[in-house]
Amino acid sequence: MSQPYAIEIRNLHKHYGAHHVLKGIDLDIRPGEVVSIIGGSGSGKSTLLRCVNFLEEYTGGEVLVNGRMIGYGSSVTGEPYRLPEQTIRESLTDVCMVFQQFNLWPHMRVLDNVAAPLRLVKGVRKAEAYERAQAQLERVGMGHKAASYPGQLSGGQQQRVAIARALTMQPSIMLFDEPTSALDPELVGEVLNVIRDLADAGMTLAIVTHEMGFAARVSDKVVFLAEGRIEEQGAPRDLFNTPQSARLQQFLTSWNERQGSLTMA
Amino acid sequence: MIDFNLLAEHREAILAGVWMTVKMSAGGISLGLLLGLALHGLRQLGGPWLVPLYHAYVALFRGTPLLVQLFLVFYGGPYIGLEWSAERVGLVGLALYGAAYFAEIFRAGREAIPRGQIESARDLGLSPGQTFRVVLWPQMLARCLAPLVGQTVILVKESSVLSIITVAELTNVAMTIATQSYSMLEPYAVLALAYWAIAIVVAATGARLERHFTQYQCR
Ligand SMILES: Nc1ncnc2c1ncn2[C@@H]1O[C@H](COP(=O)(O)OP(=O)(O)OP(=O)(O)O)[C@@H](O)[C@H]1O
Ligand SMILES: [Mg+2]
Numbered sequence: 245m246s247q248p249y250a251i252e253i254r255n256l257h258k259h260y261g262a263h264h265v266l267k268g269i270d271l272d273i274r275p276g277e278v279v280s281i282i283g284g285s286g287s288g289k290s291t292l293l294r295c296v297n298f299l300e301e302y303t304g305g306e307v308l309v310n311g312r313m314i315g316y317g318s319s320v321t322g323e324p325y326r327l328p329e330q331t332i333r334e335s336l337t338d339v340c341m342v343f344q345q346f347n348l349w350p351h352m353r354v355l356d357n358v359a360a361p362l363r364l365v366k367g368v369r370k371a372e373a374y375e376r377a378q379a380q381l382e383r384v385g386m387g388h389k390a391a392s393y394p395g396q397l398s399g400g401q402q403q404r405v406a407i408a409r410a411l412t413m414q415p416s417i418m419l420f421d422e423p424t425s426a427l428d429p430e431l432v433g434e435v436l437n438v439i440r441d442l443a444d445a446g447m448t449l450a451i452v453t454h455e456m457g458f459a460a461r462v463s464d465k466v467v468f469l470a471e472g473r474i475e476e477q478g479a480p481r482d483l484f485n486t487p488q489s490a491r492l493q494q495f496l497t498s499w500n501e502r503q504g505s506l507t508m509a
Numbered sequence: 510m511i512d513f514n515l516l517a518e519h520r521e522a523i524l525a526g527v528w529m530t531v532k533m534s535a536g537g538i539s540l541g542l543l544l545g546l547a548l549h550g551l552r553q554l555g556g557p558w559l560v561p562l563y564h565a566y567v568a569l570f571r572g573t574p575l576l577v578q579l580f581l582v583f584y585g586g587p588y589i590g591l592e593w594s595a596e597r598v599g600l601v602g603l604a605l606y607g608a609a610y611f612a613e614i615f616r617a618g619r620e621a622i623p624r625g626q627i628e629s630a631r632d633l634g635l636s637p638g639q640t641f642r643v644v645l646w647p648q649m650l651a652r653c654l655a656p657l658v659g660q661t662v663i664l665v666k667e668s669s670v671l672s673i674i675t676v677a678e679l680t681n682v683a684m685t686i687a688t689q690s691y692s693m694l695e696p697y698a699v700l701a702l703a704y705w706a707i708a709i710v711v712a713a714t715g716a717r718l719e720r721h722f723t724q725y726q727c728r
Contacts, residue, residue, distance in 0.1 A: 299628055333634050340632060347629035351647050360643060365634035406629070413633060 248311035250275045250417050250448040251296060257304030258291050258472075265291050267472040268305070273465075275416070278449045280459035280480075283469035284495060289452040292469065293419045296450070297339050298332055309417065310338055337365075340410035341419040344426050346402040348394040348409070354381065355390040358409045365413070380408040384438050400431030407438055418442065420451040456499060460484055468492045515695050519686050526682030527703055533596070533678055534665045534707075537603025541664070542657075544604055545611025552616065563612070570609035576670045578602055583674045599671040599678075607664050614660060618653040619645060651722040658715030662708045669704070679703055 251273040258266035265288050273279050281289050294300040296307055298315045307314045312335045316324040327335075348357050358377035362368045368376070381387045384404040394402050403423055410418060420439065424432040436458050443449055443462045453459055459466055460480040467477040470491045476483060487493045516523065552563040570578070582591065583598045593601075622645060630640040672681035683696040690696075 297632055299632065330636070333631070333636075336632075337634060341629070343625055343629060345623070345625050347623070347625035349626055349630075349644050349648075351651065361630075361633040361635060364639045364643065409633070 249273060249308070250277070250310060251450065252308040252311075253292075253296070253305070254308075255305035256292070256295060256302055256307060258288070258295055258300060259303045265472050266295070266302070269472075269474055271467065271474065271477075273417075273448060273450060275448055276446045277464045278443045278462050279451070279465045279467060280463040281450065281452045281467045281469060282454070282456070282459060282495075283475075287469040288472045289469055290421050293341065293421050293450060293452055296419060297336055297341050299341075301326070309335065337413070338415050339417045339419065340413055340415040341421065342403070342406055342410055342423050344422040346394070346399070346406045346426070348402055348406055350394050352393075353390070354386065354392050354394065354397070354405050357394065357405060358412050361409065362412050377408070377412055380411045381405070383411065384408045385434070398431060399427045400434045403427065403435045404438055407435075407442075411442075417448040417450070420449065420453070422452050422454065424453070424455060454499075456484065456496075468495065470495075511698070512692060512695055515686070515690055515692055516699060519682075519696075522682050522686065523679075523699060523703075526677065526679040529676065529678040530665070530668055530680075530703075531707065533599055533603065533671060533676065534668045536600050537668065538607055538661055538664050540600070540604035541607030542611050544608035545615060548608055548612035549615040549619070552612070553619070567609045567613060570606050571613075575602065575606045575667055576673060578606060579670065579674050595671070595675045598674060599668070599676045603664060603668060603671070606667075607660070610660050610664075611657065614653050614656045615649060617656075618649040621652055622648050647722070651719075654715060654719045654722060658712060658719075661715070662711050665707055665711065666704055 249272045251271070253269050253271040256266050256269040256271075257264070269292060271279075271292075281292065283289050291300055295302040296309070296314070298307075301315060306316070314335055315327060315332055317327050318324050348354075349360075352360065355374060355377055358381060359370075359373040362373040362376060363370065378387060378390060381390055384407055386401060386404050386408060389397060389401060389405070394405065397405065407418075407423075423439065424435050427435065432455070436455065439449070439451065440458075440462050449462075451459070451463075463480045465477060466480045466483045468475050468483065468487075468489075468491075476487065476489045476492050483492070484496065487496055548563060548566065551559045579598060579602045582593070582602060583595065586593055586598070626644055627640055630644050631637075635643070668678065669680035671678050672684060675681070679700060683700040687693050687696040
């Protein structure tokens with residue numbers, strides 16, 4: 245039997261009321277693969293990621309993680325029904341998300357932010373949880389800030405703590421939704437370095453990003469989303485150098501122009 | 510001239526009144542906090558029934574004077590077989606009334622917490638109960654303490670209307686002394702001082718709690 249996909253997305257649809265946001269997405273991600281998702285604002289990139297870890301309930305198609313259907317089961321008659329919350333969370337233990345706004349818990353020290361999920365979800369004892377949390381903080385270069393509160397850290401540092409917190413849960417898949425978009429430019433690099441280390445370590449990554457250079461360097465595959473559809477996908481070299489669709493060409497041109505005006509300013 | 514003798518003469522009654530006010534307020538407010546939290550919980554569960562029911566409750570109890578609510582239960586209660594003592598009506602009335610305000614304070618505290626914090630908790634696998642206990646509640650407490658203390662002081666003062674349904678609390682005692690002795694100044698001056706003292710104790714306790722629970726916000 246062949247190895248299952250890490251993430252399998254089949255004909256995925258998402259509606260917000262009458263607003264049709266995802267219009268039939270098909271996407272497979274193999275274990276260890278790094279996939280970047282690019283596209284204009286409002287094209288549905290966040291929605292796509294959030295359907296994978298079921299922060300959004302998708303309205304058509306299916307999402308499978310490590311071969312397990314996410315969110316819905318099907319009855320004997322084939323009718324889909326929503327699974328209980330706990331079952332959903334269990335089938336998603338292998339997936340962790342890193343958010344644009346970090347989403348740390350501001351009332352807990354950094355070490356507690358990282359250790360709390362281990363203790364609460366995995367029932368790890370306090371001493372061991374702290375030890376493992378500290379180890380992950382060291383891994384992202386944040387060991388020295390374990391006793392700080394999130395509010396005392398820079399954005400880049402907070403994002404690295406958020407990554408450590410996710411890593412502590414030992415996921416095999418990580419989802420990143422614009423992990424550097426809320427950061428000052430000089431702090432972007434430190435976070436991208438951490439993500440690149442994860443890619444090198446063989447983790448399965450799906451990254452929504454506007455950092456085209458980074459996407460080109462770390463990705464095995466780049467997916468271009470436009471108006472809720474995958475307009476084009478392929479190896480970064482092909483996609484960035486010889487874009488086929490007019491939309492992607494235009495997207496890359498305007499991105500290049502912005503970069504140009506930035507470097508000239 | 511202030512007649513201290515008059516106060517000395519009624520010392521026992523005044524102290525009993527203070528004690529009754531403290532008892533009524535503490536009991537009514539504690540019950541009200543619990544009920545307010547329960548109301549907040551029901552609202553959070555959501556659904557087509559609970560949310561409108563919640564808002565109806567809040568509108569009703571905040572939209573009518575406490576005095577009228579007390580009258581309705583105390584004088585109207587017997588018609589539906591509810592023969593409660595004045596104290597019990599006072600205690601429950603204060604709780605029901607306070608709960609509407611407390612619930613709205615909890616709601617504001619909850620809504621001020623960014624959604625993303627709940628999403629990251631869910632993503633990491635925390636159950637809704639764990640998310641409330643570990644992520645939301647400590648922050649709600651920190652944000653809510655100041656308004657909760659303010660509301661508590663208001664309710665202590667509002668407990669003076671219990672005097673009108675014959676609960677022998679501070680205001681009731683002061684009014685009795687005033688009518689019996691024909692001196693208005695002394696009883697009401699004592700009354701003002703006593704409420705003020707209670708308010709100061711409540712506010713000071715609240716300030717200490719607040720410092721304790723908001724440490725993390727200090728940079
Ligand atoms: N909760 C919601 N309710 C209604 N519409 C929504 C909701 N969330 C997103 N949308 C809509 O869905 C569309 C896709 O949004 P999404 O956030 O996925 O875009 P995006 O590609 O991530 O954009 P950005 O680059 O700005 O983050 C947008 O038109 C947005 O307005
Ligand atoms: Mg987005």
